[in-house]
Amino acid sequence: MTTTYEQALHTFKEKIKQIKSYDEALGVLYWDLRTGAPRKGVNTRSEAIGVLSTEMFKLSTSKEMGELLSQLEDSAASEQLSDIDRRLVAETRKDYDRSVLIPPQLYQEYVVLTSQSESAWEEAKEKGDYEEFRPYLDKIINYTNQFIDLWGTKATRYDTLLDQYEPGMTVAELDRVFSGLRDKLVPLASAIAASPHQPNTSFLKQQYAKDAQKSFSLFVLEQMGFDFQAGRLDESVHPFATGLNPGDVRITTRYLQDDVTSALFGTIHEGGHALYEQNIGEDLIGTTLATGTSMGIHESQSRFWENVIGRSRPFWERYYGDLTSRFPGQLDHVPVDDFYRATNVVAPSLIRIEADELTYNLHIIIRYEIEKLIFNEGAKAADLPQIWNDKYREYLGIVPDSNANGVLQDVHWSGGAFGYFPSYSLGNMYAAQIADTLERELPSFWQLVGSGDLLPIKQWLTERVYKWGKARTPSEIIVGATGKPLDPSHLVTYLERKYKDIYKL
Amino acid sequence: MTTTYEQALHTFKEKIKQIKSYDEALGVLYWDLRTGAPRKGVNTRSEAIGVLSTEMFKLSTSKEMGELLSQLEDSAASEQLSDIDRRLVAETRKDYDRSVLIPPQLYQEYVVLTSQSESAWEEAKEKGDYEEFRPYLDKIINYTNQFIDLWGTKATRYDTLLDQYEPGMTVAELDRVFSGLRDKLVPLASAIAASPHQPNTSFLKQQYAKDAQKSFSLFVLEQMGFDFQAGRLDESVHPFATGLNPGDVRITTRYLQDDVTSALFGTIHEGGHALYEQNIGEDLIGTTLATGTSMGIHESQSRFWENVIGRSRPFWERYYGDLTSRFPGQLDHVPVDDFYRATNVVAPSLIRIEADELTYNLHIIIRYEIEKLIFNEGAKAADLPQIWNDKYREYLGIVPDSNANGVLQDVHWSGGAFGYFPSYSLGNMYAAQIADTLERELPSFWQLVGSGDLLPIKQWLTERVYKWGKARTPSEIIVGATGKPLDPSHLVTYLERKYKDIYKL
Incomplete structure (x- = not known):
């Protein structure tokens, strides 16, 4: 035997x-x-x-x-x-x-x-x-x-689809967390739109030399603790991360000459995915558990590094000089706080992938609600443009001028990836919940960011999230990392605190 | 049935x-x-x-x-x-x-x-x-x-090994062609060494900007008809070519800051391999016949482009200006003929991969004779350093100071690749024989080179060599391309004509 x-x-x-x-x-x-x-x-x-x-x-x-x-x-x-x-x-x-x-x-x-x-x-x-x-x-x-x-x-037909990307996630759970989010974010977005204190973004649109952008992207990756002996940064039209094995994790970015932040935040985002894959435990290497546990947890890491860290005031207080020195004469007259505010503009928009950190979640909730209608209520393809436009009017106050900027904008449905979209907002919620725990457990958290001492943060995330790979379920990870199940209030609190300050609400 | x-x-x-x-x-x-x-x-x-x-x-x-x-x-x-x-x-x-x-x-x-x-x-x-x-x-x-x-x-034990790399090639045939070569090249090399007209090469050793070297390498590849939609040029420590399929043929080179010719001739060499692989007939794609027919024929193409074309006077009369303009002030005082002669220095040396176009063949003949001794005469590993050194003294007039520069220099034997070495010289002989046919069949051959009109040459080679892939044997290819079997006299004639001129013998 x-x-x-x-x-x-x-x-x-x-x-x-x-x-x-x-x-x-x-x-x-x-x-x-x-x-x-x-x-x-x-x-x-x-x-x-x-x-x-x-x-x-x-x-x-x-x-x-x-x-x-x-x-x-x-x-x-x-x-x-x-x-x-x-x-x-x-x-x-x-x-x-x-x-x-x-x-x-x-x-x-x-x-x-x-x-x-x-x-x-x-x-x-x-x-x-x-x-x-x-x-x-x-x-x-x-x-x-x-x-x-x-x-x-x-529990419902759509639950079967959700489980593919976020094992254990349910419609009941998402209804709960998304309704909490939607009810808070819709009015917050409106208040922001009405604020007289809109950030100046004019200086972002200059010609920024690609080599200097690349040099800054590589520098920031290194600061995050990206291991260049176990990964590389390349270019592609659509940025992505791929973990071949923990010793070979590759990310890409795309440099836009007339936008200094696009490639940078893309790099940090993919870099967050990469830190996860590079720091999976050695005991999992060579097995199919040597990968992220779910799309949502993976996305929490890209978004934590991109948004919570990369779009924070302490981050720019530390790194703004490293940026401006790479573009002599181009940003010298722009105070760091103006730059910080410019990277955090919130405005309702039609296109998900161009959306800001706040309204992005509304784009996701719309897709979630539509997918539920399809699989739990029998909505047909013919119904979707109208439903789409109605929901954009309701949640974002704008309506697509064309289906190209509306129901046709995302590739996901054409490939049958129903149930994937919620991962993006789950990522935002997990990230905010993890940040809340970090603030309490590493009392010097924001000082570390402000002094460019990011490695203890990476180390904490390795212990709580990265090293487990797929050997723990998403809910085991979030409970293990933060002591409790998913709680959308952390994202609400985080966004309210951040944007009430920026927009002086 | x-x-x-x-x-x-x-x-x-x-x-x-x-x-x-x-x-x-x-x-x-x-x-x-x-x-x-x-x-x-x-x-x-x-x-x-x-x-x-x-x-x-x-x-x-x-x-x-x-x-x-x-x-x-x-x-x-x-x-x-x-x-x-x-x-x-x-x-x-x-x-x-x-x-x-x-x-x-x-x-x-x-x-x-x-x-x-x-x-x-x-x-x-x-x-x-x-x-x-x-x-x-x-x-x-x-x-x-x-x-x-x-x-x-x-026919002999070593014949069995030769057939792996050059199907149909025999010891009898190689004995015939290599003895013809050796008897002519040993005295020619001696005469060259004794000539008072040694080319000046001092100007080759300057600091040459890598970007400009790369730009020139890409330009020359394009001139040769390398299809960048079906291939790419990258960098690696040891340059190589790999044909994944005729629509994806990749070559690499290595840029040395202090040598303007190393990366260039490396690129042309690998580019010759690539032209072969890119122009294999469509009827062979997806089959195991979509590759070169033998190592020798493959090497004939890299060496034809590198040596016959790339190290010819007409080539430099056409392209020298394109080179010098990329390095302002660095080669302005060097006449094209000095440059041409400097790229064709002949000198006995210990290391095969650094050898010139002429003595290279002697390095190969030595290895061929040793491999024959091992498999047909029972020579043991213990005998090889002495045999090696004796042959270098006899054929090249020099003796390695250390086994590192002697019997240990090549990787081939450590991987069991016995029978491979002759391919390199077969490549030189095939290349010269093909060039001889080209001179007769395209009467404007050297005018084409001199005017940078290389595509008719590529086209001719496609019809006679490239498109057949592995659907013809090496001997079928050489007979089909030149009308007769391998004849080493063409290489002898080519080398004598070229070097008697350069060294004023």
Whole structure:
């Protein structure tokens, strides 16, 4: 019996290592495609990606994997597993069930559909023609409903989708936290819009030399404790972070000549994701647990570093000189406080990815409510433009002039990623809750930021969040880090404190 | 019967596509490791490479592949195959047999040995201590002899090794061409050394700005017809070229601040390899025939572009102004002919990779003769330093001061790559023979070079060499391109004509 268990565990871990190797190889292939792979090789490359993805899927869903999981879940075997191995078995079981429950033929159809759909979406967005995209969206909703049926409905149908990106998250929980947020942020945004004390941002729009921007981005990453022996910074049209393994975490940014903050905050944001991936515990390396535990927790780290730290007054009191000295004569007449306020402008806008730290959450709540309507109330693709526009009017006081700036703006739905959007606001809420704990547990927190001593903060986050990787669930992480479950009041308090000061409310 | 054949062909081609996909993925992983992958991720990356390599090996040597090959080699089936498919079957059979003839256990031992041996070689070379490396080399020779036994001895034992890198090449043939070369080049090198007309090279050693060097390298690549939509130029410590697929061919170079020609000729050399890979016929894409037909033919293209074109007087008459204008004030006083002569200095030297176009061949002949002694005459690792030094004295008139600059200088033997060295000189001979044909078939050949009109030359090479990929054997290529088999007299004539002029002999 013992031998069988040990053999099963050994074989299981070999399989996991293989899966992880495919995952790493695919990660490099995608990174390469997005950072400068020659255009003419893309088709052949896509085929290679297809071959490797298929093989990885086969490894994850093989009959042998199913049998190994059953053996290791057997109560006698399970008792002998280490905590990490038990968690690895549980996570693998979850992926396994999710995959094998979908008939291969159905999944194949869906893959083809989403690939066509993403092209259709791109074209429709360019023309602002929702009707061109609508049939695809209807089909994707239809397939997703079939998947929910196969996977099984949790408390509500939409709960089944949420669980993909934020394990354990529910509609009941999100309704609670988002309603708390919405009720506070809508009036706060209105008060800000009405304030006579609007920051001056004119000086942000100058020609800023790319080399100097890059040098400052690299400097800030280094200050955050980004390990350049275990990662690199490149350029891409859409910035992203990818953790191939904790020793190789890559981020990208995009330099805009006429905007000094875009690449910088993009770098800090991706740098936050990178710190998480670089500091995952050594005991998890080579396993599928060596990654972030959820999209929401991952996003909490990018947003903590970008917004809580990077858009704070102490941060700029420390680093403004390092910025201005790189652009001689360009910012000399701008006091640090003006600069700080300019990086924190709040204004209702139509486009999510350009939104400020406050109204961003309203963009997310709108998408969350629409996704709930689709999967829990049967809303159809044809209904969405109207619903979209109504909600923008209600929450942000503005209405898109075109569907391109409205319901067509995001790529997510065209790829079937329903349930993903809430992660972004969960990230903001987790980040504020973590910052609240940090303020209490590291009494010198803001002094550390103000003196550029960021490594103790990174160290604290490593102990509470990073090192656990996927070996703890999102709720275990947030309780472990802050002592209590998700509480949206911290984000409200943080935003109120910050913006009442900036806008003199 | 027909159905079976068609099914077999379809399945076979699917397998080939899979193998090629793994090959491309591994190519990207290696390229990435050599162009800036973070140091701390290397171990995990190596494991991923191991997993993918193993899978690729399994695909190539599976029982199913053996059966498919037998089915397609059946005379009735074989007749129905297109020329390309028949060639694909033959090439796959060759790899298959070569692989399955070695027992997995033996191969596994050999892989471990060569990996240890490469480390041992590196250390031994650093210390100049041959004795540290000798036991490894003995073992590698021993394993290689076992492989020869398993693969079967061709005309001589060493023939079996040559065939790996230059299919169809024999000891008889190499003895013939190398003796012709050696007998002419040894006295020519002596005459050059004795000439009072040594080129002045002092101006090459200045500080040359890297950006300007890079700009010139990119400009020359563009002039050669390198397609930047199907390739890229990066930097690495050891320059290399890798053809992932004809739409994605990557080369690297290395910029030395104090040498304006090193990166340039490195770029042109790798650019020659790249032109080959970029212009392989579309009918071969996605198959394992979409690569160069042999190391020798590949090397002929890098050396044709680097030496025949890049180190020619017409080339510099056309491009010298483009070079000097990038380094204002640094070369203004140097006449183009002085520059041309400085890039063509001939001098006996100890290190192969630093050798000039002429004496390089003597370095290769020495290695060829030693490898023959090992495998056909039973020479042992212990004998090699003495043999090495004796041959350097005889052919180049100099003797290494240390084994580090002698028998330990090359990595090849530590990795078991016996039979590879001749490819380099084969490349020189093929290149000169092709140049001879070009001079006759494109009467304006040197005018084209002199006017910077290089694309007709690239086009000619595409038709005669590049587009065939591995669908023709090396001898088919050279006969197809020049109308006759390999003839070393062209290299002799080319070198004599060039150096008698430069050294006024």
